[in-house]
Amino acid sequence: MKLWFQLALRNVWRQKRRTFLTLITMFGGFGVASISIAWSDGTFEKAIDVYTRNFSGHIQIHSPGYLDTPSLYAAVDGGESLLASVQSHPQVIAATPRVKAAGLVAVGDVSAGGRFWGVDITRESSMTRLPDKIISGQSFSGPAANEVLVANGLALALDADPGDTLVVVSQGIDGSLANDAYLVVGIFESGEALVDQTTVIFPIDALRELLVLGDRVHEIALIVDDVAAVPAVARDLQQRLGDAVDVATWQVFAQTFNRAMELNRRGTWVSLLIIFAVVAVGVLNTVLMTVLERTREYGVLRALGTSPLQIVRLVLFEVTIMAVIGVTIGCVLGFAINSVIAWVGIPLPAPISHGGVEFSRLNSVVRAQSFWIPAVCVFASALVVSIFPARRAARTAPALAMRAR
Amino acid sequence: MIHPSIVASHATTTAEHVVVAENVTKEYRDGGLVVHALNGINLTLDRGEFTAIVGPSGSGKTTFLNLVSGLDSVTGGDIWLAEKRLSRMTSAELSDFRRDHVGFVFQSYNLIPVLTVAENVEYVMLLQGVPAEERAGRVERMLDRLGMHGYAGRFPNQLSGGQQQRVAIARAIVAEPDLILADEPTANLDSTTAGELIDLLRELNEENGITCIFSTHDSRIMERARRLVMLQDGCVDRDEIL
Structure with a gap:
């Protein structure tokens, strides 16, 4: 040789x-x-x-089947303890709980269909930079305040501005009629057409109260320290959390992207x-x-x-x-x-x-x-x-x- | 005197016969033209012979040497070398056979330019798998014998033509082949150096008993052979002991 x-x-x-x-x-x-x-x-x-940092996160955790058929009733019990388990993973750098629903919204005589997101504004800030998306007005004054952020497209349709009152009509998880009036504190823009045409963001506790959800959540979104590690972390979390939840990576819930x-x-x-x-x-x-x-x-x-x-x-x-x-x-x-x-x-x-x-x-x-x-x-x-x-x-x-x- | 092997039966090979050529023909095709280079050659070379193949250009000397050494294949007839029938061997078998049984001295020396003198001499032994220590000893002794001891680390382009041909002879002989084959080995050398080299080949032939066959045009060189085979138009015209 x-x-x-x-x-x-x-x-x-x-x-x-x-x-x-x-x-x-x-x-x-x-x-x-x-x-x-x-x-x-x-x-x-x-x-x-x-x-992913716009709203979705790298990984989302839902009740089984939620991604295929989103439903108010497909909520996960024990939101805070689930969140604590997720945050204990060494590669998870931020996680936030979300509540999601849909209903009717109106400002004055103008009404429209809307998607409702209840978010923990403090946790959301460290993950999705939500406050940076507010283009007029301001963020919530507290976690349970009767305040909302309205997406700019929907705000245009409703002719809503900060300071206006938004009337919300939906259905609680117990079957009751859920309605209340909220102060529009800000208008936000996400850059995603569907979100900007339809979404109203609530403080998570305010929306939970409206929908009678207790401590249940529909989604936990999280980000990890390395995008390349997302599939491995997702597998790990699924193993830790068991079959009671579905752990999905961004490749699954953001298929078009x-x-x-x-x-x-x-x-x-x-x-x-x-x-x-x-x-x-x-x-x-x-x-x-x-x-x-x-x-x-x-x-x-x-x-x-x-x-x-x-x-x-x-x-x-x-x-x-x-x-x-x-x-x-x-x-x-x-x-x-x-x-x-x-x-x-x-x-x-x-x-x-x-x-x-x-x-x-x-x-x-x-x-x-x-x-x-x-x-x-x-x-x-x-x-x-x-x-x-x-x-x-x-x-x-x-x-x-x-x-x- | 006519060599006895000419009249002997060629159908049998023995350990004494290093080369047996039996009714060998060789044709080359060049487009539609068929050139008959050899036309039924019968020849036997015994162990230890020092034979010159002579003849005019185009008489078939190089073709005959190519066939005898397994560099080319016959069109008809058979050649046995060291009791092995070359015409039945594959290309890979012929490679191994040449490595183990034939030493070449070429007209243009054909040393490997990127190897030193010692490495050139060692090359065939490396292919044979001779152990390193033995290789080194044999290379040293051979270079000493050929007066090239001080040149072991030089590259071929740092040597004269005569020196390169000495190295080529060392490379051919060091692996102890059955047959040394030299095609016009002195053609590129001056007459003094050519004479010295043929004398050297003859000395080595006598010392080691290795069969040596070489082609030449030079009458002063052919005089040094002990057997002379003259080819003419692809046939043996004369075969005599000198």
């Missing part, structure tokens, strides 16, 4: 210019792929973070495919040229008793050595550039605002996959395309060695 490694290494340095060009193709392809993956990971994470993300990811894979096709063609060109130039030399090796398999091994060793060097340089450069983009970010031409969050630059995320995926691709593409020239070298007629130069 040492002989083949030595032969391959010396052959690599024999054609320095060609080796250098091949290395540029390899580490260039690696670097572009690495930066592309880190950048796309960063963009996806940002998009997921913005989306997830599909859009998946589509984007596929776009990234297509880009990577093109990058590595270019790398493969570059490597094929170099290796084929080398094999053609050294046909006579392979003939001599064959004449001396080198087997076809050993010739294939020699060519693939040479490519592997170049790939190792190319990937090493690519790793160093990729890590440096990815770190800078992760730290400083790339400014957007115009800031994007969504759900009360404005971001003006996008940052990369430096993860192991930004390196191992390009590394595997460089090795695989280089070795696969080298099989053809290697086989050609192995089939060199040994009688070529006898021909005078």
Whole structure:
């Protein structure tokens, strides 16, 4: 093995210019792929973070079947103790209980259908930045105050402004008629059309009281410390909490958004495919040229008793050595550039605002996959395309060695 | 004098016969054109012989050497080398066979350019799986014997033509083959160096008893052979002991 490694290494340095060009193709392809993956990971994470922190959270816990058929009656008992269990998970950084219902709302003579969310404004603030979404007026004065926040689209339909009185009519969980009047303290905008057309947000205790829910909740939404860890945390929580509840990740309860993300990811894979096709063609060109130039030399090796398999091994060793060097340089450069983009970010031409969050630059995320995926691709593409020239070298007629130069 | 093996039966091989060629023909096809390079050659080389294959260009010398060493396959007839029938072997079997039984000295030296002198000499033994210590000892002794001791760490492009051919001879002989095959080994050398190298080959042949067959155009070189086989138009025209 040492002989083949030595032969391959010396052959690599024999054609320095060609080796250098091949290395540029390899580490260039690696670097572009690495930066592309880190950048796309960063963009996806940002998009997921913005989306999930708007209202949904990374994970939601409901009564079984609630996501398919939301119902006032599908409430989970013991909201506070459930919340405490969820918050005890080391990767959960924030969790909030919610109550959800629907009914009629009216301001003066104008009425409309509405969706009601009862939220714990303190917990909600640390998770979904709800106060940042208030575009006029203010937040609740207390957890049980008879106050509401009205979504801007609904407020427009009702001609509601802060200071107006909103009359709410719904049904309590005990079958009673639930109605009351609430002070509109603020108008909010989430950036999601359905939410902004229909939603009224209550302090959770106020809505519980209206609907006679006691300490029951319809939903516990939570966020974890790492978006990539969401599925694992969800599995863990499901195991801890048992079958009495369903633990769902954002990929389940935000399927449309997830599909859009998946589509984007596929776009990234297509880009990577093109990058590595270019790398493969570059490597094929170099290796084929080398094999053609050294046909006579392979003939001599064959004449001396080198087997076809050993010739294939020699060519693939040479490519592997170049790939190792190319990937090493690519790793160093990729890590440096990815770190800078992760730290400083790339400014957007115009800031994007969504759900009360404005971001003006996008940052990369430096993860192991930004390196191992390009590394595997460089090795695989280089070795696969080298099989053809290697086989050609192995089939060199040994009688070529006898021909005078 | 006509060599006795010419008149002997070629159908049998013995340990004494290193090479037996029986009614060997070789044709090359170039488009629609068929070139008859060898036309029914019968020849036997015994162990320890030092034979020159001579003849004009196109007479079939190189083709014959290619076939005898298993570098190429016959169109018709059979060749036995070290009691093995080459025409029945696959490409991979021929590789192993050449490695273990044939040493080559090429006209253009054909040393591996990225290996040093010592590594070039060691190469075939590495393929054979000879242990490292034994390899090192044999390389040292062989380079000493050929006067190349001080050049072990040099690369081929740092040597003269004569020195490179000495290394090639060392590489051919160090693995202790049954047959040394040299195709025009002195064609690229001046006459003094060429004479020295053929003398060296002959000395090694006498010392080790290795069968040696070489082709040449040079009349001063062919005089040093002990047997001369002349080819003409792909046939043995003359075969004599000198």
